[in-house]
Amino acid sequence: MAGLFIDRPTAPSWTGLSQDAWIYYIVLFFSFICFYLARNFVAGSTGRALTAVRQAPLAALSMGVDVNQYKVLVFGLGSTLAGIGGALFNLAIGFIAPDSFNLLLSVSFLAAIVVGGLGTIWGALVAGLFLQFVPSYASDISEALAGAVYGAILITCMFFMPKGIVGTFLNRTHD
Numbered sequence: 001m002a003g004l005f006i007d008r009p010t011a012p013s014w015t016g017l018s019q020d021a022w023i024y025y026i027v028l029f030f031s032f033i034c035f036y037l038a039r040n041f042v043a044g045s046t047g048r049a050l051t052a053v054r055q056a057p058l059a060a061l062s063m064g065v066d067v068n069q070y071k072v073l074v075f076g077l078g079s080t081l082a083g084i085g086g087a088l089f090n091l092a093i094g095f096i097a098p099d100s101f102n103l104l105l106s107v108s109f110l111a112a113i114v115v116g117g118l119g120t121i122w123g124a125l126v127a128g129l130f131l132q133f134v135p136s137y138a139s140d141i142s143e144a145l146a147g148a149v150y151g152a153i154l155i156t157c158m159f160f161m162p163k164g165i166v167g168t169f170l171n172r173t174h175d
Contacts, residue, residue: 002097002098003095003096003097003098003100004095004096004097005094005095006090006091006093006094006095006096007094008023008091008094009022009023009026009091010022023091023092024092026088026091027088027091027092030084030088031088034081034084035121035125038081038121039121041077042121046070046073049065049070050070050074052065053065053067053070053071054119108131108135109127109131111154112127112128112130112131113127113164114154114157114158114164115127115130115153115154115157115158115161115164115165116128116130116164116165116166117163117164117165117166117167117168117170118163118164118167119167120164120166120167120170122166123164123165123166123167126164126165126166127164134150134153135150138150138153
């Protein structure tokens with residue numbers, strides 16, 4: 001199998017942590033930093049400009065918002081966050097190959113975002129938790145029906161919460 005092995009960092013001796021625990025804390029640290037920066041980015045004036053660009057680009061342009069600049073900015077920042085996520089993935093796994101990412105993983109990411117809530121920072125966190133825990137709990141219910149249980153949870157969330165879990169609760173608090 002063709003791929004690339006990555007040397008995993010060893011924990012400094014002063015920490016008393018195992019290698020896996022050290023990598024866990026590195027990933028957790030960068031996750032908190034990225035989450036904090038993304039939340040502040042969306043909550044500020046840039047976030048309001050991005051909402052205007054998403055909902056009414058022509059109106060945003062007429063109000064002096066440089067639509068193309070914001071689109072390029074979001075693309076660049078999204079790519080940066082994806083790169084950081086990929087680097088942390090490689091750090092945790094230690095091996096990367098072309099078949100590490102398949103179509104089923106992409107569909108799982110899409111399903112998780114639909115359940116968490118598209119367009120919200122907290123929705124991405126809920127999506128990550130959904131992606132991590134629901135498949136394992138579904139296989140605990142029935143190994144043979146894990147896909148069906150996962151799909152039933154997804155369809156139920158889409159039917160009763162079309163804006164995702166976070167989007168539904170945000171709308172309830174603002175009504």
